[in-house]
Amino acid sequence: MSNWADLSTGKRIKHLRGSDLTQQGLAEAAGVSLALVQKAEQDRGELSVGSLLKFAAALKTDVAVILGQQAPRRGMNRDDRAALHHLSEAVHDSALGEWEGVGDPSTLGELSKARDLAWAAYWASDSAKVSSLASKVLMEGQVRFNSATGFEREQLALVLASTYRVAASCANGFGKRDLALSALTSAKHLAKEAGDPVVSALLESTLSWIYLRSAKTPRAVAVAERAALAIEPSFSKPARPELLAYGRLMISAAVAASRREDEHAADDYLSQALAAAARLGRDEKLYGTHFGPTAAKTEAVGIQVAVKNYGRALKLADEPEMQKLPRTMSKVARNRYKLDVALAQCMAGLYDRSADTLTEVALDAPQWVRHQALPGVIGKRLAKVSVARVRSISELIGVPLIA
Incomplete structure (x- = not known):
């Protein structure tokens, strides 16, 4: 140590x-x-x-x-530092037009595929792959975008906006707020040019998360609520992309409100998210964003934990459909949910179950878990019961959970 x-x-x-x-x-x-x-x-x-x-x-x-x-x-370990350095250079150089030396850029189809792979790598917690793929799209995409016209230019704007967003998400996860905001600024300009309200709404969801990680919870709530109202679909004949974006924004508002321990507001936002998820009827993915019944219910558990309703959180987690999460659920989303469950278990005095859940996360996502706050919070509480058990989990993660 x-x-x-x-x-x-x-x-x-x-x-x-x-x-x-x-x-x-x-x-x-x-x-x-x-x-x-x-x-x-x-x-x-x-x-x-x-x-x-x-x-x-x-x-x-x-x-x-x-x-x-x-x-x-x-x-940060050396690989993460290298990945973020590479990503930072791509975010800034591409936005500033410093793409000299880039040869014949990839086609729109190839860039779209690379963007999708970058998001898949993000949800798998592979920062090196995110950096490599996102950097390729940003540099080559900006070269092609600079000379494109009409439909191709609009589609390239969407691809670039979504790629800047994954760069912002990756940077925010590592606590690099300035880089995240820089990437998101570029994304907003491109989304505006593309004229796609769904992409613009999802960018606001990411901005809300950046504010949340910066402890600016009132701004996090306000940003998400404002964007949700702007894209709120007709529930009689909802368009699925708008429904997905609206539900995700309501989750963002609910999470931010729960961090302020505003239980009433969190429940109101969450009820809107659950209604949107029910209307969708199944989990869907759009521009790197996942939303649907599973996403809404797992987020509901974390929201109840944040407002200290641990019994309610565990009751939700014990529902039959929550016992076997779908294979399509990403590694990051799955383990974020499990950390919420582990904290609820710990606070309810279910120490062995909490330690088991935390161990599952440590084994499944050892790199990702190093950058999360909850393992340390849970570890300190579990140490009051078994220091040896916490130290064994610390060894799995590779970072200390207790002093």
Whole structure:
């Protein structure tokens, strides 16, 4: 274990705050009370996920750093750093027109296929593949887009917008908010030129997630709600793409509201998402976005966990259709759901089941789980029952869950 991992959470927060920022200053920057900052730095009690997000945003770091899963500036492994560096160059160079040296670009069909493969790699948590494929589409696609006209130009704009979006999603997952926002800005310009309201709506869903990861929950809710209202379909004769986008945006609003522990608003948004999912009748995928009955129900579990309705979350998770998730469900979505279940199990005192669920995630997605906040939160709670079990899970993940 590194020295950083050996520190307590309180000492990490104090170290990140440094001498230039007072406790009162941190409280104001994070939007929390001075008492909570003092309590956190003295390691009195446990911080909620919402509080951890606020501290991470105020300290300009990631939750994983505060929890000791990653060290400051050295948290990512070499492959992830290389992938993000490659992706960053492609995002900025392509948007700035710095594509000299790119030879004969791929066809529209080839670029569309590469875009789809980039999204598949994202949902499989393969950042190196996302970077390679997205970089190809952005550089070659911009070359072709620059000289295209008519229908081909519109279709290239859609392909590029969706590819910038997967780049933004990948960057946001690693806590690289500036890169995510840069990619999303380019995506918005292209979506506007293409004139596709569904793509534009899905970009707002990603923006809502970026705000959520930055602990800007009011903005996350507002962005998702505004975009949903703009694309709200007629439920008598709904168009399926609009229905999918609307449902996904309602989920984004519900998740953000739940992080504010606004149970009433979260339930309202969630009910709209569930209604949209029921109208779809099956899980569908569009421009890298998955939505339908399974997506809505698994997100519902996480929303109940966030508002501390652990019994309700477990009741939903125990429903027959949730016992065998479809094979089409992505690795990232499946394991994000399982982390929510593991936390609910832990909070309900089902420690062995929680540890088993967390182990499943660690074995299924060891690279992805390193960048998530919940394993550290769950690990600290499980350690009160069995430190040895938590340390064995830490070895599977490759990062410490407890100091």
